[in-house]
Amino acid sequence: MTIIMLLGGEVFTSMLGLLFARSKFAKPHIPHKRVISSTTTVTGTGTGTSAHITILFNQQQLESQNQNSKDFEDHQIELPLSVLTLPDQSENAKQNNNLNLNHRIGILEFNAIRCLGYVVLGYIVVVLLIGSSLLSLYISVIPNARRVLKSKGLTIQIFSVFTVVSAFTNCGFAPTNENMTVFKKNSRLLLLVIPQILLGNTLYPPSLRLLIWVLGKITKREEFEYILRNYKQLGYGHLLSSLHSCLLVGTCFGFILIQWILFCSLEWNSENMDGLNSYQKIGASLFQVANSRHAGYAVFDFSTISSATAVLFIVMMYLPPYTTFLPIIKTGDVQEHKITVNDSTVTSSNEKQKRYCWRSNKIMSLVTLSRFSNLVIFIILICITEREQMRQDPLNFSVLNVTMVVISAYGNVGYSSGYSCKRQLKLGADDHIGLCKDKWTGFVGRWSAKGKFILIIVMFFGRLKRFTINAGKAWDVS
Numbered sequence: 001m002t003i004i005m006l007l008g009g010e011v012f013t014s015m016l017g018l019l020f021a022r023s024k025f026a027k028p029h030i031p032h033k034r035v036i037s038s039t040t041t042v043t044g045t046g047t048g049t050s051a052h053i054t055i056l057f058n059q060q061q062l063e064s065q066n067q068n069s070k071d072f073e074d075h076q077i078e079l080p081l082s083v084l085t086l087p088d089q090s091e092n093a094k095q096n097n098n099l100n101l102n103h104r105i106g107i108l109e110f111n112a113i114r115c116l117g118y119v120v121l122g123y124i125v126v127v128l129l130i131g132s133s134l135l136s137l138y139i140s141v142i143p144n145a146r147r148v149l150k151s152k153g154l155t156i157q158i159f160s161v162f163t164v165v166s167a168f169t170n171c172g173f174a175p176t177n178e179n180m181t182v183f184k185k186n187s188r189l190l191l192l193v194i195p196q197i198l199l200g201n202t203l204y205p206p207s208l209r210l211l212i213w214v215l216g217k218i219t220k221r222e223e224f225e226y227i228l229r230n231y232k233q234l235g236y237g238h239l240l241s242s243l244h245s246c247l248l249v250g251t252c253f254g255f256i257l258i259q260w261i262l263f264c265s266l267e268w269n270s271e272n273m274d275g276l277n278s279y280q281k282i283g284a285s286l287f288q289v290a291n292s293r294h295a296g297y298a299v300f301d302f303s304t305i306s307s308a309t310a311v312l313f314i315v316m317m318y319l320p321p322y323t324t325f326l327p328i329i330k331t332g333d334v335q336e337h338k339i340t341v342n343d344s345t346v347t348s349s350n351e352k353q354k355r356y357c358w359r360s361n362k363i364m365s366l367v368t369l370s371r372f373s374n375l376v377i378f379i380i381l382i383c384i385t386e387r388e389q390m391r392q393d394p395l396n397f398s399v400l401n402v403t404m405v406v407i408s409a410y411g412n413v414g415y416s417s418g419y420s421c422k423r424q425l426k427l428g429a430d431d432h433i434g435l436c437k438d439k440w441t442g443f444v445g446r447w448s449a450k451g452k453f454i455l456i457i458v459m460f461f462g463r464l465k466r467f468t469i470n471a472g473k474a475w476d477v478s
Contacts, residue, residue: 012169014236021113119212119215124168144185145183148183152182162175163175170294179297180297197295202252205244206248247325247326259313260285262308264285267306308381308384323477379402383402389447389448393426395423418442
C-alpha cells in the first residue's frame with residue numbers, strides 16, 4: 001500500500017513525466033555536413049548575469065543531389081552570459097560560431113531537464129526521510145503515542161513511514177481504523193504531519209523553486225540558473241515564477257488562517273473538543289483545516305461539525321491546489337540597438353528595469369470576489385447566524401434549504417423551501433400550544449434578524465450583478 005501511494009503521488013508522477021520529457025531535449029551532436037546560417041537576436045539584462053536570446057536557424061543540406069531542403073526553427077530562451085559568448089574575428093570562429101552556440105544551448109537544455117529530474121527525486125527522498133525520522137523520534141519519546149500503536153499492533157517504523165508517505169501524497173490513509181482521531185491529544189505529532197501535507201501539495205512549487213535556487217547558489221552550475229529563468233520552456237507545470245511562488249505561499253497560509261479562525265470560533269466549545277485543553281484544541285483544529293485541501297486526514301467527527309464549517313470545507317476541497325491571489329505580474333522595459341558581428345546581424349536589447357503592473361486597470365476587479373465566491377460567503381454567514389436553529393431543527397434548517405433561498409434571492413426569483421412542523425426533531429415553545437403551522441412560504445420568516453438582513457444584501461447584489469461581471473480577476477484558479 002505504501003509503494004502504491006508513493007507511485008501514484010502527484011510529485012512522483014511528475015518526476016516520471018520529466019523522464020519522458022527528456023526525449024524532447026535529446027542531447028545534441030555537432031553535424032559535419034550542414035552549413036547553418038542564422039539570424040540571432042540577443043537581449044542582455046542590466047545586471048550582466050544573464051541574457052535573453054532569440055535564434056532563427058536556416059539549415060540547408062548541401063549533399064542533396066536533386067533539391068535543397070530548408071527547415072526553420074525559432075527558439076526564444078534566456079541564458080546565463082557564461083553560456084552566450086560573442087564570436088571573435090578569427091576565420092575558424094567566423095565559420096563555426098553559430099553552430100557552437102546552438103550546440104551549447106542544446107547541451108544546456110538537456111542537462112537542465114536532467115538536473116531537474118534529479119532535484120525532484122532528491123526532494124521526495126529528503127522530505128520522506130526527514131518526516132518519517134521526526135515522527136519515529138516523537139513516538140519513541142512520548143509514551144502515550146507508543147501505547148496507541150501498541151494497542152493497534154503497529155510498529156513505530158511502519159506507522160511513521162506509512163503516515164508520512166500518505167501525507168506527502170495526500171491520500172489521507174492511516175493504519176488505524178479511527179484515522180487520526182486517536183492522536184487528537186498528541187498535538188506535536190499532528191503538527192509534524194502538517195509540513196508533509198503541504199510540501200507534497202500546495203507548497204510543492206515554491207519549495208522546489210527555493211531548493212533549485214539554493215542549489216544554484218551553492219554549486220554555481222549554469223543548469224540551475226537556466227531552470228529558474230526558462231521554466232516555461234522546460235514544460236514542467238509545477239515550476240512557477242518567483243512572484244507567483246511567493247503569492248502562492250501567501251494564499252496557502254491565508255486560506256489556512258481563515259479556516260482556522262472560523263473553525264475555532266464555531267467549534268471551540270462543541271462536543272468535538274470535549275476533553276481537550278486549549279493547546280490541544282489549537283493543534284487539532286490547525287491539523288484539521290490544513291487537511292481540508294485534498295489531504296483527507298480527520299481528527300474530528302464530521303457529522304457533528306457546524307453547517308458553516310462544512311460549507312467552507314466543501315469550497316476548500318473544490319479549489320485546485322495552486323489557487324493563487326495574483327493581482328500583479330512582472331514586466332520589463334527594453335531598449336534595443338543593432339550591431340553586426342561576423343556578417344551576422346545581432347540585435348542587443350538591454351532591459352533597463354523590471355517593474356510590476358496590475359493584471360487589470362480596474363482596481364475594483366482586483367479587490368472584489370467572483371459571484372460564486374460572494375454566494376458562498378453569504379451562505380456561510382447565514383449558516384453562522386442560524387447555527388442554533390440548524391442544530392435544533394436540522395431537517396428544516398438544512399444547508400440545502402439555505403442554499404436554495406440564497407440563490408433564489410440572488411436571482412430575484414423568490415422561491416422558498418417552506419417550513420414543515422412535522423419535520424421538527426424537537427418541539428419548539430410554540431408547539432406546546434399548537435401554534436406551529438405548515439407554510440410553504442414561511443421558512444425565511446423563522447430566521448433571525450441578522451439572517452434576514454444578510455438575505456436583503458443578497459437581493460441587492462443580485463440586482464447589481466451586472467456590475468460584478470469582471471470581478472475576481474486577481475485570482476488564478478488553475
